[in-house]
């Protein structure tokens with residue numbers, strides 16, 4: 001038995017293409033035990049088309065609360081995917097801490113003022129190895145900030161297929177150690193398969209490092225369409241089994257729980 005959860009879902013409160021109700025229906029069809037919503041939230045850039053409007057944050061939380069209470073067949077959770085910025089931790093903490101959430105996902109979409117995932121132009125003329133090192137450094141800061149329960153798409157910097165020219169293992173090993181130390185879980189994000197790089201986040205060659213460091217795992221789709229809820233999960237479960245994982249983590253009220261998984 002695998003306790004199936006998908007905690008990384010974008011509804012039309014941010015840039016997803018369907019209502020929360022439609023995603024719940026899709027989660028039931030996919031046989032999930034839990035579905036969690038994680039709208040994009042950016043505290044420092046206004047009017048971003050892919051983020052929830054700040055004026056709708058409370059409405060969103062209430063809406064998902066209603067869904068929790070009206071749905072017996074599946075457990076519904078409330079979260080956010082929050083853009084992380086170095087040096088803005090206190091403001092981020094102050095904004096998020098009063099909210100009634102089950103988990104908070106940290107994301108590094110930005111390096112400086114630019115997003116790394118909105119077009120290949122960002123990479124033009126840049127030293128890719130340097131970018132990888134700098135990107136992983138920001139992710140490490142996000143991990144040690146204490147703000148987040150897990151980090152989205154850990155190695156998003158590979159999205160367009162630009163590769164680190166050396167052996168990237170030390171970069172991943174460092175992340176795994178930081179995550180173990182700061183009580184941050186690992187997300188396997190299946191949406192990378194739909195991107196130019198065509199692979200999961202993070203690079204599955206290094207999953208054993210997270211297992212060895214004692215970092216618990218959850219599998220997420222980052223779905224923006226109902227049809228993608230739970231996408232490729234069975235494939236990832238096989239990979240996790242091969243790596244030696246035998247449990248999954250779940251979230252409720254900002255607490256992490258471990259459930260056994262017989263993959």
Ligand SMILES: [Zn+2]
Nearest residue numbers: 081107152153
């Ligand atoms: Zn993201």
Ligand SMILES: [Zn+2]
Nearest residue numbers: 008081152222
């Ligand atoms: Zn996302």
